[in-house]
Amino acid sequence: xxxxxxxxxxxxxxxxxxxxxxxxxxxxxxxxxxxxxxxxxxxxxxxxxxxxxxxxxxxxxxxxxxxxxxxxxxxxxxxxxxxxxxxxxxxxxxxxxxxxxxxxxxxxxxxxxxxxxxxxxxxxxxxxxxxxxxxxxxxxxxxxxxxxxxxxxxxxxxxxxxxxxxxxxxxxxxxxxxxxxxxxxxxxxxxxxxxxxxxxxxxxxxxxxxxxxxxxxxxxxxxxxxxxxxxxxxxxxxxxxxxxxxxxxxxxxxxxxxxxxxxxxxxxxxxxxxxxxxxxxxxxxxxxxxxxxxxxxxxxxxxxxxxxxxxxxxxxxxxxxxxxxxxxxxxxxxxxxxxxxxxxxxxxxxxxxxxxxxxxxxxxxxxxxxxxxxxxxxxxxxxxxxxxxxxxxxxxxxxxxxxxxxxxxxxxxxxxxxxxxxxxxxxxxxxxxxxxxxxxxxxxxxxxxxxxxxxxxxxxxxxxxxxxxxxxxxxxxxxxxxxxxxxxxxxxxxxxxxxxxxxxxxxxxxxxxxxxxxxxxxxxxxxxxxxxxxxxxxxxxxxxxxxxxxxxxxxxxxxxxxxxxxxxxxxxxxxxxxxxxxxxxxxxxxxxxxxxxxxxxxxxxxxxxxxxxxxxxxxxxxxxxxxxxxxxxxxxxxxxxxxxxxxxxxxxxxxxxxxxxxxxxxxxxxxxxxxxxxxxxxxxxxxx
Amino acid sequence: xxxxxxxxxxxxxxxxxxxxxxxxxxxxxxxxxxxxxxxxxxxxxxxxxxxxxxxxxxxxxxxxxxxxxxxxxxxxxxxxxxxxxxxxxxxxxxxxxxxxxxxxxxxxxxxxxxxxxxxxxxxxxxxxxxxxxxxxxxxxxxxxxxxxxxxxxxxxxxxxxxxxxxxxxxxxxxxxxxxxxxxxxxxxxxxxxxxxxxxxxxxxxxxxxxxxxxxxxxxxxxxxxxxxxx
Numbered sequence: 001x002x003x004x005x006x007x008x009x010x011x012x013x014x015x016x017x018x019x020x021x022x023x024x025x026x027x028x029x030x031x032x033x034x035x036x037x038x039x040x041x042x043x044x045x046x047x048x049x050x051x052x053x054x055x056x057x058x059x060x061x062x063x064x065x066x067x068x069x070x071x072x073x074x075x076x077x078x079x080x081x082x083x084x085x086x087x088x089x090x091x092x093x094x095x096x097x098x099x100x101x102x103x104x105x106x107x108x109x110x111x112x113x114x115x116x117x118x119x120x121x122x123x124x125x126x127x128x129x130x131x132x133x134x135x136x137x138x139x140x141x142x143x144x145x146x147x148x149x150x151x152x153x154x155x156x157x158x159x160x161x162x163x164x165x166x167x168x169x170x171x172x173x174x175x176x177x178x179x180x181x182x183x184x185x186x187x188x189x190x191x192x193x194x195x196x197x198x199x200x201x202x203x204x205x206x207x208x209x210x211x212x213x214x215x216x217x218x219x220x221x222x223x224x225x226x227x228x229x230x231x232x233x234x235x236x237x238x239x240x241x242x243x244x245x246x247x248x249x250x251x252x253x254x255x256x257x258x259x260x261x262x263x264x265x266x267x268x269x270x271x272x273x274x275x276x277x278x279x280x281x282x283x284x285x286x287x288x289x290x291x292x293x294x295x296x297x298x299x300x301x302x303x304x305x306x307x308x309x310x311x312x313x314x315x316x317x318x319x320x321x322x323x324x325x326x327x328x329x330x331x332x333x334x335x336x337x338x339x340x341x342x343x344x345x346x347x348x349x350x351x352x353x354x355x356x357x358x359x360x361x362x363x364x365x366x367x368x369x370x371x372x373x374x375x376x377x378x379x380x381x382x383x384x385x386x387x388x389x390x391x392x393x394x395x396x397x398x399x400x401x402x403x404x405x406x407x408x409x410x411x412x413x414x415x416x417x418x419x420x421x422x423x424x425x426x427x428x429x430x431x432x433x434x435x436x437x438x439x440x441x442x443x444x445x446x447x448x449x450x451x452x453x454x455x456x457x458x459x460x461x462x463x464x465x466x467x468x469x470x471x472x473x474x475x476x477x478x479x480x481x482x483x484x485x486x487x488x489x490x491x492x493x494x495x496x497x498x499x500x501x502x503x504x505x506x507x508x509x510x511x512x513x514x515x516x517x518x519x520x521x522x523x524x525x526x527x528x529x530x531x532x533x534x535x536x537x538x539x540x541x542x543x544x545x546x547x548x549x550x551x552x553x554x555x556x557x558x559x560x561x562x563x564x565x566x567x568x569x570x571x572x573x574x575x576x577x578x579x580x581x582x583x584x585x586x587x588x589x590x591x592x593x594x595x596x597x598x599x600x601x602x603x604x605x606x607x608x609x610x611x612x613x614x615x616x617x618x619x620x621x622x623x624x625x626x627x628x629x630x631x632x633x634x635x636x637x638x639x640x641x642x643x644x645x646x647x648x649x650x651x652x653x654x655x656x657x658x659x660x661x662x663x664x665x666x667x668x669x670x671x672x673x674x675x676x677x678x679x680x681x682x683x684x685x686x687x688x
Numbered sequence: 689x690x691x692x693x694x695x696x697x698x699x700x701x702x703x704x705x706x707x708x709x710x711x712x713x714x715x716x717x718x719x720x721x722x723x724x725x726x727x728x729x730x731x732x733x734x735x736x737x738x739x740x741x742x743x744x745x746x747x748x749x750x751x752x753x754x755x756x757x758x759x760x761x762x763x764x765x766x767x768x769x770x771x772x773x774x775x776x777x778x779x780x781x782x783x784x785x786x787x788x789x790x791x792x793x794x795x796x797x798x799x800x801x802x803x804x805x806x807x808x809x810x811x812x813x814x815x816x817x818x819x820x821x822x823x824x825x826x827x828x829x830x831x832x833x834x835x836x837x838x839x840x841x842x843x844x845x846x847x848x849x850x851x852x853x854x855x856x857x858x859x860x861x862x863x864x865x866x867x868x869x870x871x872x873x874x875x876x877x878x879x880x881x882x883x884x885x886x887x888x889x890x891x892x893x894x895x896x897x898x899x900x901x902x903x904x905x906x907x908x909x910x911x912x913x914x915x916x917x918x
Contacts, residue, residue, distance in 0.1 A: 157757075163757035163759055163760065164757065164759055165759065166757075166759035166760065166762065166763045167763060168692065168693065168762060168763055168766035168767075169692050169766050169767065170766075170767045173692065178759070179757070179758050179759040179762060180694075180744075
């Protein structure tokens with residue numbers, strides 16, 4: 001391993017490390033614009049020049065591998081002079097419009113100009129001006145500010161896998177643009193805003209909203225998909241103004257999907273901010289007491305078997321355990337957190353989590369995707385598969401629709417029955433799985449929500465067992481969820497108890513009049529027409545499908561407004577913190593259930609959040625292990641059966657609108673118009 | 689130079705004709721499998737030779753043939769000024785206006801072109817036969833000023849000779865490329881004024897004597913090395 005000296009500090013690093021990385025490892029900071037850890041090295045901004053002894057010129061440290069016995073000075077006069085020169089050149093054509101620039105206060109160029117820039121320029125000609133480009137509904141462009149670091153181009157090409165960005169022209173006329181100025185059609189396009197070191201690419205929905213120093217930052221967890229992306233919520237007053245990713249190497253690295261980033265404006269519209277009670281067929285505003293009284297009047301004295309509860313896709317585990325405890329106290333066993341009716345086996349944890357873990361994708365060499373479209377259902381996870389694909393020696397195959405997943409794969413067919421052929425070894429892909437070192441299967445909700453979902457689960461189990469997916473230290477059986485609350489609900493036991501009914505059973509029974517009261521905890525993705533004459537209590541935060549059908553509405557809190565526990569698709573328990581308070585009379589969900597239980601005379605035995613969490617950990621000790629993906633024991637599950645030969649019906653038809661928050665979001669409506677309804681309306685070209 | 693972008697009006701489609709398809713296959717075959725994208729510049733050139741300019745459908749067709757993103761092909765097409773992104777005349781006249789040519793009178797050449805053709809830079813004559821363009825240093829400074837017409841360089845031009853040259857093209861002739869004042873390549877105009885004598889040949893070397901000296905020295909060194917042992 002080469003040994004070198006950086007600013008007098010001796011350091012030994014693996015070969016092929018760059019000087020910049022070596023310097024970082026000993027805490028020596030080198031300014032940079034174009035270099036980024038997760039992108040290929042471009043070496044075009046020249047800001048990272050350092051002085052290397054015996055080298056005739058300053059060296060670009062981001063692109064220079066370390067050598068044995070190198071002596072590097074990062075703060076010598078020559079290095080400083082070089083950086084001052086580079087900065088002066090960069091600023092020649094930069095407009096210096098910081099006061100009207102959204103990047104102001106969190107701008108790399110601004111910060112580094114403070115350190116390396118001069119207090120005045122020597123350039124007296126006209127600055128160049130560049131026409132702004134259209135890049136879609138979430139990316140605002142002011143291309144005159146661009147310093148051509150090409151981070152966005154490399155991100156789109158490498159990570160997002162949509163090579164639509166590029167640099168046209170050359171020299172002074174070089175411009176960053178998308179092909180024919182089309183919108184950047186990636187579910188990860190918002191990340192170019194984070195990557196842009198200047199104010200050339202900024203967030204369109206957040207434009208001119210706030211300065212970074214005005215914002216209150218809260219660490220939270222995203223609930224728009226089941227990846228459990230770590231996010232930071234930036235709020236001012238009572239509004240969350242933007243969502244940014246946090247670095248978590250095990251989950252999202254530092255990427256964030258567009259829906260997760262930009263659906264937050266949906267938290268301002270269609271909110272339920274006070275209780276409602278249906279009187280004479282119309283929902284009337286009511287007080288908490290009136291709402292509770294209406295429920296108590298209906299539920300008290302009723303047989304517990306006539307009570308059922310369904311939990312939605314973005315509900316925290318605390319609310320689910322409170323509702324489960326309340327329902328159980330009422331004598332009911334009809335619970336389900338699987339709104340879509342997925343045939344998951346709640347008894348065996350390994351059957352419903354992403355056992356390989358998201359980071360584990362990077363070790364896999366063969367992936368079989370069944371009935372899932374990871375690009376739409378979990379864009380950040382899909383980026384991980386693409387990352388693995390780019391490293392080579394990797395084979396992916398899909399059973400299902402042939403969608404563009406941003407990497408190449410063998411399309412085995414759309415017929416679900418192919419899985420049973422692989423299971424019995426008659427399909428050639430079985431051999432590919434058997435020969436692989438770390439093969440994995442990703443089972444999507446499209447496969448499990450079918451009528452023969454249980455048979456598909458069993459066939460996948462057989463594939464896992466017979467094709468060597470389960471090995472020492474490797475479990476290649478993975479379920480890709482689409483709902484952030486799903487694994488949490490299954491872990492908390494929000495599933496039918498002894499003799500209880502699941503979602504389908506509850507809806508059937510409600511239609512027949514066998515169930516009188518249905519409690520919808522943020523459940524909007526069910527067919528509410530099937531609820532028949534049942535008395536529906538809806539607890540949630542948006543006036544969406546569930547609330548429309550409700551007889552009593554209890555206003556709850558959205559994920560930004562409560563301290564919640566979520567378990568992502570790999571079974572990682574994560575805690576979200578409250579960024580703002582719920583609007584109006586709305587309350588945190590578990591407290592509503594606690595208050596209701598008292599009115600019903602079945603007081604829940606917890607008064608504080610800590611007690612609810614203790615109860616969660618008592619029900620399932622996994623909840624005590626926060627931030628860890630806890631491996632599950634591989635046990636028998638699934639009921640073999642015939643698989644029909646039809647194709648899959650994918651749950652995410654419009655990526656931009658999948659839950660009440662994104663359905664209420666204007667930004668998501670614009671994205672839908674641009675990307676989903678494209679063709680009916682053409683892009684208007686550049687703005688301004 | 690200014691920002692280069694695709695022309696507003698574009699044809700509906702593009703396909704290489706039989707000859708160009710054969711040529712493009714030969715070019716692609718030069719590169720290892722998986723590296724076919726390296727053929728993008730020659731293929732753009734073929735497209736330009738076929739259509740006269742690089743069209744948007746041509747860019748997309750080349751991207752398809754080479755399995756590249758259209759954006760990557762567009763980047764190359766906009767980078768090189770030799771690719772015409774808008775229609776040009778049958779005879780495309782480009783005058784070098786960089787420093788050496790300018791010092792040697794490219795302004796006169798440009799003036800002559802503008803007068804003869806009645807168009808400015810970037811223009812195209814109404815009959816579509818001529819177009820005029822500016823060229824950054826064409827690398828033929830020794831024969832400045834230079835104009836590139838089609839694939840050929842016409843050198844040592846001045847106001848009068850440029851006019852004559854264009855008249856010939858107007859008559860449908862293709863004048864001989866090269867110096868307008870009859871220079872042989874880049875040789876001096878008129879008599880040579882340096883290197884007029886034959887160069888002195890290098891001194892003759894006696895290789896046999898040199899080898900003998902070397903062998904002798906080698907033998908002595910071997911004897912010296914063996915001596916302390918004895």
